[in-house]
Amino acid sequence: MSTILLETKQRGRRVYLELQRLAKEPWLALSILAIFTLLALFIVLPLVKVFQMSLASGESSVAGGSVAMYKEVFQSWYMRKALVNSLVTGVLSALLAVLVGFIMAYTVTRVNVPFKKFFNLVSIVPVISPPFVSALSILLLFGNNGFVTYNLLGIRNFPIYGLRGLLIAQTITFFPVAYLSMKGVLEAINPALEDAAFDLGASRWRVFGKITLPLAAPGIASALLVIFIESLADFGNPLVLAGSNYPTLAVQAYLEITGMYNLAGGAALAVILLIPSVSAFILQKYWVSKKSYVTVSGKPTRSTVKSVSGAMQWILFAFCVVVSIVVLVFYGIIFVGAFSRAWGFDYSFTLRNFSYVWDVGYKTIVDTVTVALVSTPISGILGMFIAFLVVRRNFIGKGLMEFTSMLSFALPGTVVGIGYILAFNTKPLLLTGTLTILVANFVFRYVPVGIQNGIAALHQIDPGIEEAATDLGASSQTVFRRITLPLISPAFFSGLVFAFVRAMTAISAAIFLVSADWNLMTVQILAQVSSGRLGAAAAFSLILVGIILVAIFIIRILVDRLLGVKFETRF
Amino acid sequence: MGVVLKNLRKEFESPDENRRKVVAVDDVSLKIKEGELVTLLGPSGCGKTTALRMISGFEIPTAGKIFFGDLDVTNLPPDRRDSAMVFQNYAIFPHLTVQDNVGFGLTVRKLSKPEIAQRVDAILDLVGLAGLGKRMPDQLSGGQQQRVALARAIVNEPRVLLFDEPLSNLDAKLREQMRSEIRRIQQHLGITAVYVTHDQAEAMAISDRVVIMNEGRIEQEGTPMEIYNRPTSAFVADFIGKVNFIDAEVVKCVGNAVDLEMWGQVITVEHTEPLNQGTKVQVVLRPEAVHLGGEPSYATGVISSVVYLGSMVEYTVLVQGTSIQAEVSSPIEHGIYNEGDQVSVYFSPKVPHLLVK
């Protein structure tokens, strides 16, 4: 009994000392407080609102304590089907994308084949384009007037809508995620381990099965879960490709709200969507990532032992070539589509699509770029700062801050979108239809990636370097600005790029938040696709990708200038 | 400015699952005088770094107090303390030039540019890096990086200088050179210094006073000579240099002369404190104090191993069933015994130190 008392007393004293110390750094204390407020406001509050609304009783759309809405949802076979479809698509997409990503990553890291740089580049392309561009490509290739189906094969109504088309689109969209993480994992496996196994007389298959694969297993599991989450949350591809015969949760939630004005029903669907997503997230973060054998540090040293036989080498190479061709065709077709007069009938060159886009979309383009320009620096700096706090500072609620800020990664955009319109539609938080709500959405939805990059980068940097700066009299903010940020500038750069790309390309939450005053290009592209103007959609997409490429270039220069770090001389 | 540690204690929660408490520093009290260089010496994990980090402000003590002069700094953050630390792996800012590294503390204090430049130059001169100010850290050798770390710490003119194993990344030759350099600069500036190391030779060479730590506690403090010749525990004797422990029993004690029953006979040695008859003691005998093959002789032993080290020979000698280590310097002059040779064993009555069991 008395020991417990003593423990509590000691803990109390520790908390008191921490507080005392924070009080000596008011700037730090204030920013921690500010971040908590923002996280509560823009991540927790919308989530709470969605839960509340989903418990609204029946018709009235008044928040209450009834599960009527869930009953209704589960009684409808169509909604049950949506749930099953979402889960099935998520699982299959994850498996396919990881399979493709793993094979490519294995080939690039372990097999002696030409064009490795090229394969690498191809895998980056889908990362910087709107997530449903592959859906658009599928329509251009296999749709009613599809180039392959209609022009080449003469089939008019090829059944591309539904699971099949959706899987192709999602695999192409998400395999780069798997590729990049699998590449990291495979590079980090100490080649000496594989060499040692060869040395002990193991065959190639044995080395692969007993050494490489088990060592990569946690990484594979983690990639599977991440893509499962992304697939569940995917909105653009299913909206374009699934059709009414293949309902999915994210799309149904959207239609329920915008089509039927059934906020409670939409919210209930959102909550149902949330459950597998958050479960996968927690599994990934607290179980799989703890099992990893691979330390992220260490330079990749390439072993000279051949990991595969000659025949296998060429099979793998052929696989990579095919994947690359598919990716290039998928994105090339957008290019062709943007400059073609009438898809399926008249492929002559025209700039008509662009002038049309310019006429209807000029303001949207300006809006989109504005939103992206405002949210990018906020997201980038916030991400690095939260990473800095989490890794380098001790304060009460640190774990909570990390969890909450990372949580939004697991929240499907649909859930966030619904949450935002519920949370910010009355005074004093009347934000609907403003720039602020769009910026807040993008900042808090995509900051987890920055945080994660920042945390990983910080773990590579000797904390002594920052301590030395503190020791020399620098306050927390000086240390962060003059030492930490320049040292993690690669993570900062990629955080900024990611923030910008997502602000330009994301749709699932934003579609709930756009207004006449502030519209976004992705929403417009989707509208063009829905009304069958594929050429205009393609032109729009092309402009979007162009803006992104220019922005990446500018961000790179700015980061180097501002932090005084030369890009080439990264340590 | 002197530094006083009062009953310092630091507990950590162990990072593994069970969250056991680890006591890293346990009731450490120490007075360091102005201008003195004190080393904290002990095996890895004994709490040296933790003690140093509490002095510098990177860890808050679980209990106890720290004073710089009369000022209680226990809860003052590192940037408010008048101390500067030289880190084990230098912790040089890799993205800044040598002069920006050294001048960092001055820019933080918002000194004017010319003044910073002038002070940085002076310090670079002092540490022997004149002319290298424009280099990036990765263009420096290990020893030069070490000098940058030192320059960066002293340019702020701190009142207390802290070192955490500053030389452990250097090769043996450079280590010896740098340690006398550090000592020279510390004395030149007259700055109070706490120096952490696990290398006993380094501690002996550099310190005014050595503090031996073990499992978070202070085992013994004293001048290098006291520590080496009059260790108060077997741990200290064993940690500082090589040592033989020989069991013995007090037969008689008159004044400074103690008659010991050891090696099957009575041997008289000097000891300052009175001991009761029948007290069991350990005789602490350094290998270099053991004389072989001369007169007089206490016992006869058999050489059981010979290690030739150039400047000396290390012998293991079996005496009355126990082995003892002996070192004989200038082997050419004294000749070398072979395994199996019979030799007489002797030591001067002045040298052994007695530990009561």
Ligand SMILES: Nc1ncnc2c1ncn2[C@@H]1O[C@H](COP(=O)(O)OP(=O)(O)O)[C@@H](O)[C@H]1O
């Ligand atoms: N931040 C920490 N968290 C938990 N345990 C720690 C921490 N820092 C040090 N320790 C533990 O405290 C003890 C003393 O460590 P340290 O002061 O680094 O020893 P030394 O510098 O003498 O090698 C060790 O057992 C170490 O594992």
Ligand SMILES: [Mg+2]
């Ligand atoms: Mg240490």
